[in-house]
Amino acid sequence: MSTSTGDDGLHERLSQRIDQSTLSEAAKLLVLSAFWGDEEFRAALDGAVHGDVAAVGTVEPADVPKTYLTAVTVTGFRGIGPQTTLALRPGPGLTLVVGRNGSGKSSFAEAAEIALTGTNARWRDRSSVWREGWRNLHRGGAQPSVEVELQVDGEPGATRVAREWDGEDVDVSRVWAQRHGARREYGELGWADALTAYRPFLSYSELGSVLGRPSDLYDALFRILGLQKVSDAQERLHRAFTDLENRRKECAAEGKELLAALRAADDDRALRAAEALGGQAPDLNVVADVLRGEQAPTGNSAVLRAWTDLIAPDPAAALRAAEELEAAAGAVQELSGGDSDQARRLVALLEQAVDHADHAASADCPVCSAPGRIDATWRAATEKQLARLRQEAEAADRAHAALRGARAALHPLAVSLPAVLREVAPPDIDGAALHARWTAWTAAIRTDDPATAIAALRDDTTALAELISAASAAAGAELRRRQDAWQPLAERLSAHLPRARDVSAQSQVRADVKSARDWLKGQADDLRDEGLRPIADQAADVWRQLRQESNVDLGPVRLEGTKTRRRVELDVTVDGDAGAALGVMSQGELHALGLALFLPRAMLDQSPFRFVVIDDPVQAMDPSKVDGLARVLAGAARTHQVVVFTHDDRLPDAVRRLQLPATIWEVVRRERSVVELMQSDHPVTRYLDDARAVARTESLNDAAKKRVVAGFCRSALEAACHDVVRRRRLGRGDRHSDVEGALVRATTLTAVTALALFDDAGRGGEVLARYNRRLGSWAGDVHQACNKGVHGGPAFDAVDLVEKTQKVADFLRAIDPNAATP
Template sequence: MSDLTDLVGSKAEADSELSDEATLLILAALEGDEALANMAGFSPPIRSVATTPLSVEPAGAFLRQIQVSGFRGIGPTATLDLKPMPGLTIVAGRNGSGKSSLAEALETALTGTTYRWLEKSSTQWKEAWRNLHDGAAPQIKVTLAEESVGATYVTVGWPTGGELHSMSIAVQRHGKKREDGLAGLGWTSAIDTFRPLLTYDELGSLLTAGRSKLYDTLATILGLEEIAAVVARMEARSKFLAEPATVVATTRKALARALEALEDGRSTQALVLLKPRAPDVVALRALATGTTTEQDEWAGRLRAILQLALPDEQAVHAASRALQETVTALAEAGSASVVATDRRIDLLNSALETHQHEGDMTCPVCGVGDLNASRAEAMRVEVDAMEADIATLRSARNRMATSLAAARALVQRLPDALTVALPEALRTAQEEARESWESWAGVPTEPLELAEHLRATHPAAEIALTELQEAIGPILSKRDDAWSRVATRVATLANQLETCAAAAPEADAAKAAVKWLKKNDLALKNERLEPITAEAMAIWADLRQESNVEISGLTLEGSATRRRVDITSSVDGSDGNGVAVLSQGEMHALTLALFLPRATRPESPFRFVVLDDPIQAMDPSKIDGLLTVLTRLAEKRQIIVFSHDDRLAAAVRRGAVDATILEVTRGEGSIVTVRDAHDPAQRYLHDAFAMAKDRGLPEQTKRMLVPGMLRMALETQARDRYFSESLAKGTPPQDAEAAWAAAQKTGSRIGLAVFEDASKELGPWLELRPFRKRGLGICSSGFHEGLRSDPIGACEDVKELMTDVKAGIK
């Protein structure tokens, strides 16, 4: 939650005692596990996560229709049509009329259960969910007007004979595949955080169930679980970073005891290295792996001999054989001088070139023989033969040189490791190995002798070296056995010390971050509660009316099992004892004051709030206060109130409140019907008729007032039509509001309602039915200049125009 991040982040940054590193850790923890994990490769513990995919944004939606059949008190399909737009709708009906069944059907579709089923201990509430008259195939279908999408359907069904828990819930968008569950709407967590439904049972239990339950309820809206999650993340982080130090301390003590019991120079060196508070991990690791120059001298000498190796027998024989073969090939190629032959070839080629340019002549060299064509041809043959011979000779010499070099490369000089002093038990074997190696290293200069030397001396040198190394093995193993058992532990400790040292600065920062969060926990929570408290107090001020109880504050206190909400109250100016001083009606009013800010938060995806029987225990004054609150909220939210008590509907009828009243009745066989009992547009029209028929009203006054009342009726009808249709198609509410506000003339608003176009030329449409033109004129020029025609006739014209606008007749 970004506002929580801003709140905590700003307080942390403002605290001069908190380091920058600790502040960064807190900010990362606010972002979540992944952000915290990205800091230095921290791997957080596995914990349960929300099942809603993070990529699914919660869908903003109004309610358009609820269809129910075979469920609770409803038999054949009953349909509740709603205006999917901000406004107040009261669904009235006596007890048993089926109105609460409609409310519970909606609750079931959105949550998969009902508060009554969850909270009632008796199983009868869960068993009596099928309708007795027509419950074979219960179905619930909720139509949403989803922003940027349009009509979206949430359906609930049960298999024939299925139990309550066998219900299946699905979401169907127009043109899209059916999705099981509600995850596609992104409401999995939102339905708990911004619960838009409040039943009578829940209304009565929120405050009486204990202060910890109220704390938990507020926690979801305030994001208090986010603060708790941040603390938990930081504690896990701090524990993770402190773990290396804990492990090191334990390991270090146990290793010191093991080293003290070992008689070895390396163990002594290790104990020395472990004494400082921050040991030299490089030296420890080198000692453990045997790479230090300060290790046991004898062990180093013996290991050096173990590293020695002679060429393998196959390579030696191959080199010897190759050398012999190249010597033979060179002998067969002859021993002619390559230089002399090259000079003769050059001389003959010069003579041939001269003959080619000068023709036949006396030999230019000796001046005796003839250099003619036949002699030139013989010379060419001779040159070709000599060039072939010399190429063969050169190839043989090159191969022999290569073989000779390869053979000599196999022979290494006597290693220093065979000349140093060794333990007495190895002296004889060392001498034999040294002598045989020296013999091997004595390379003859002649190629054939070298070939024979390789074959003759290699076996003895190989055997002597192998015997020496085999003799060294047991001696070195005996010496290393005890050390090797702790060397791995030394190396492990070196790694742990290094990890601990690297994590120390961040571990200190994490520890400081945890301390700061715990210190500021309640302050952060109560600061976050302030806007909710202010809104709840404002609502309570409207609801309390004549109550002597004043609620002046809410405070979150304690934690874990001692968490609670303290409600500061007073009675006639004297301090009270929280909710203990409240009557049942006042308790319900306070519950509403706490619930409504939660349900109407700007970040809630639910554009609707549904209340079921909220006024049952309220006196008349509080009902008037509730109507004031609901009317204010209905400016931005779709407020739906189910009530068997007619007092709220009566308050609407007698007040200047734009609200729709729907009446639910239940007939024989659980047949439930819904009818429109009060519509704001019809109320304005009704008032206009009453004004037109009022003989006590002066005629001139009547002619000035009736057009204004008719204009309100027509524009209210147009607004209802436009908002219902546009929001049902997915138009964002703010866009619909902007379009309506921009269309300031009555004709433009009719254009929006009927054609969805404020600039639509209405002339042809008005001419189709004469009452349309007359009715618009009454509500426009008549509004400014006064009515010229019969007032009752004017009301009839506008009534018919409103009927066309409501139906969207083009």
């Protein structure tokens, strides 16, 4: 999850609009995550696909540490040979670095920029030939390097960033940083995004970038104003929707081709899959079931499967059955001359006669009454006949039993005909003929006539079995053919299924991304205008100060269009009449416009940088605008450290003439690229110079002269004390606002002097004693004269007071800020 310390209110404005929108919660999250960055957006998009809620960035109020420049040190870089340091007072204030062209002044500006950013706007679009001249030839054996020293509010000691070069390519360098006394990777300072968003550097080449094509002007302002977040969010949403939509279209096209192939296949699996895929809402679960083969075969496949399951009668078994039936029938036939039933009846009758004889007293025949017929002879003959008749009956029973067994053995062969014979037959099989032949064969072996059954078993079984086997083989071959045809379809279907599932699962995500994209597109212009408005208002105010005698008036600044149609709309009027900005504004006016747009952005409270570095803003400005520029810079210097490099003497002249507070450094380049820096017009020096001038003015009466001189001398001492307090307290890590607050509360010369001497404004009663002890009693007299002379006070010599004030000021400025206070 990303955390931002501020984004010019854009996140808050976006969040408010989202809360008031009719977007789904998922779409709202997508807009916010797209605003925060690639990582957050990917997390939100993945979460939407998998049903998770991703964390997105939040804006957490933070006290952004204020960072000021304290020094820029350059060695062997551009116009500077031996090492030279430009010392700067950390804190709000205006610093002018003045020198003629070629003096090396701009080398300090370029050095500060390249040290912190690794590049330089002045070189960015230059040819390699121009860029190769960055090494100074007079550096001796020193390694080319640039270093900036910075003071971070609330941190003791200095922060340093240095960049060094070993080779000839200016873009290939080593960079290191030092913070809290420890050397570390530069990236650990966390300034990369802020340097891009708030960019505290403005070169002359960037001032000129407002010229040229409308898109160049748009890009320059867009970069300076840091309005990339909305465009980046739009692009992320557009790319995401395009990607999701392309996947859907690719899947749909693939599915359409696959559906046609499935419908053309004569396979029930293909037809079931086609039916599942072809509806308004494809049933992918059915497709998965088809691929797994979990459903029993249906349709033609089921019929073919049944054909393959046909079991033909076994010719060998049929032949054995025929032999058994023939033997049994023959046995019965051999007995066909006797009557087994008659034999059984005779046996019964004779057995009764024997039984009668055994119980009767008379030997007369019970049937014909013939006397004496049932005698021993009769009995022997009858017993013999009974044995013969019994054998004949038993043989007949065995023969008939064998015949019945032979017939029963035919039952497994004469099964009911499979129902599949009535279905569509496999290719090249006459199903009706097979059905008729199998039916006839079955009927023949089921007949009561053994000869007919035996003939069918012996003569027709083999042919029938061959027909059945051929039909089964044909069905198997057709199933294999269909499987061979189905396999590539199944493989295509298997590959398509997960893609189709993904597309199906992403349908709501796709809809949410589309609605998020369309919504943000509709809001982008308003968000852009809202973000630009406070900056544009400040820019218009700066322009009003810079325009001076110009007849060009600047209204709202708007960024219009996107991509190839992007442009800047400037509401410009000339003498009250509407005009085209680029057509009526001079180069100096366009440079002033660039500055007017740069300062509000670079000075936003969200930026950690409380300094701005501006190189040559005066070029092409007419004299009337230079005064306005001086006032604008002085106004910016009330809250920020403003460092301006210029070769034009008009700017320092305007600062002096308008009596604007500023530190001015003069840069002189000697032989062999030795660059010297001389500070002029330090506040102490300026006040004392003014005091000397008044003291030597003979036309001014003594009373007025003393009051004015005393006032200037008092201001000089106060400036010296302020310098001591700032160096001490900022150096130990006090916040700049706290330091300035302490100075504001020290409302008397005595209080501010106590703050300088003892770091305690409440020890004013010890000031004179300290002066007297360290410098002599005259120092206390100077303090008293400066403190009370503006109201009359004791008599003093004006010239003498100025010189002694100089000594006291020198004493104060020489105080070691790191030394312990007494």
